[in-house]
Amino acid sequence: MMRGAALQGDQKILETRGLTLRFGGVEALNGLSFFITPHQIASIIGPNGAGKTTLLNAITGVYPPHTGEIFFRGTLISRLKPFQIAALGINRTFQQAQLFSNMSVLENVMVGMHPRTEAGFLGGVFHPPGERKEEKKIREKAESLLDLFGLLPKADWMPGHLSIAEQKRLEISRAMANEPELLLLDEPVAGLNIRETEALGDLIIRLKERGQTIILVEHNMHLVMEVSDWLIVLHHGSKIGEGRPEEMQKDSRVVEAYLGT
């Protein structure tokens, strides 16, 4: 399996080694090893129950792996807590958009900037000039992100009043607020119609053009083939194949089992 020129360590933005995660007797991840290169879109595919979402949960620290390691830019992160991993620059979205429905669209994005800002309890209680300045910066950045994602006119809305497609975009903008080096998208087009899917695909490509590294978990093969630079195919928590999309399309095992005809 060649991936262009020989890769040096620093070209692996994320690497997993022998990742295993069990739920009761079920091995959700089974000795999984792979790596991701920067500024590319790597898609994780596989049938339901293959361990795709579990993998994202392991990377973000939601379910720490039982054995194996995860390295992010050479740093071991598999023992860290989710908030520490987010602070290092890995942000994610969820299969079902997990928005904070008790605050406005704008505030949702503002929360995304939490690791990159500093004001603590005292700052919050007394609003000293430094805090006001930071707050202004947070607001402006959130507004510019909403503008980029076409949600600025609805900045004051509550997320529950947005369409599913808008909620998905809002979740991505909240993740982007932290300027993550690695963005994890968990089925971003699930539940969207064809036109919304296309629009979100365009958005993902635009993010990549800005140099964003993305791990995409997605069932929509059309989208996966269109945007991915690299595919990793999972089955029962193990990797059964990886390569460029066009190679994977020809890989008999993968085609048979997961891509259909």
Add this chain to the structure above:
Amino acid sequence: MGKKNKIYLLIYALAIFTLPAILQNNYHLMVLNIAALNIVVVIGLNLLMGYAGQISLGHAAFFGLGAYLSAIFTTTYGFPLWPTMIMAMVFTGIIANAIGIPTLKLEGHYLVMATLGFNVIVYIVMVQLDAVTGGPSGFAGIPRLQIGNFAFDSDRRVYYLLWAVSIVVLFLSLNLIHSRVGRAMAALSHNEIAAKCAGVDTESYKVKIFVISAVLASLAGSLYAHYITFISPGTFSFFYSIQVVTMILVGGMGSLWGSAFGAILLTILPEVLHAVKEYNVLIYGLILMVVLVFFPRGLFPGIAEAFGKRRREVLSDSRKQLALEKRA
């Protein structure tokens, strides 16, 4: 915290400080003074319940710690008034921290049980340690509140002090929830996993909010002791913990204005209900039931929503959209 809140706060403060001019009866002022203290406790607890998604059934104990610590150290040992109150707050904070660290690490409502148990322990200590606390018959002769040579020796004088404290606490808490920390708190109360993945250290925030809410209860307790000048364990029993939680539920969880509203309402209501004598508990319960059935999110948000026309329109729009999506 937004222009609107500042204007509301100004109107609120003006109304509060002109009220004594109308009220001539000292008893009325005393009820309102107690309401001011309840507001401080309830706002602190609402930060925990409404913004950290955790429930404490031990706030009477923190209120009591503030009261007893201040009373014992100023009366028995002659410590100065204000530093002792601060010391009581620090001590209460340390205890809350010790309770919060192990219990808030666990997901779920372990804090409820821990605080409930703590309340019972503190109550028993107050009753049994009579050499220090005066036991069941209470602790008397606590020095009055005083700043320099100015003694707060009438209900009217105390009114201005307690309400100033209560308004400042409301103001600072409103500031807090409209800040980076406030957003993080709101996020973690609503969706802990998403908050964690957005980079919020949810465990540490929960502990800190719990400590803040305990410290506010302690402050209110100290002020109470020096205002009434007599305390007994009964005031700090589990019943008071339930009462403050009820004030939050009636006022509206997560609404600080609702806390002020709920605390005032439920402090005054039992006094008003004295008019119906033996039926007062019945009617009190009935009112609570009606409020919770018809305003499940609390009276204050419920009423605010009924007046918020724009919000309703947005809601109906989204319902239409939902109906369309269902049809599709």
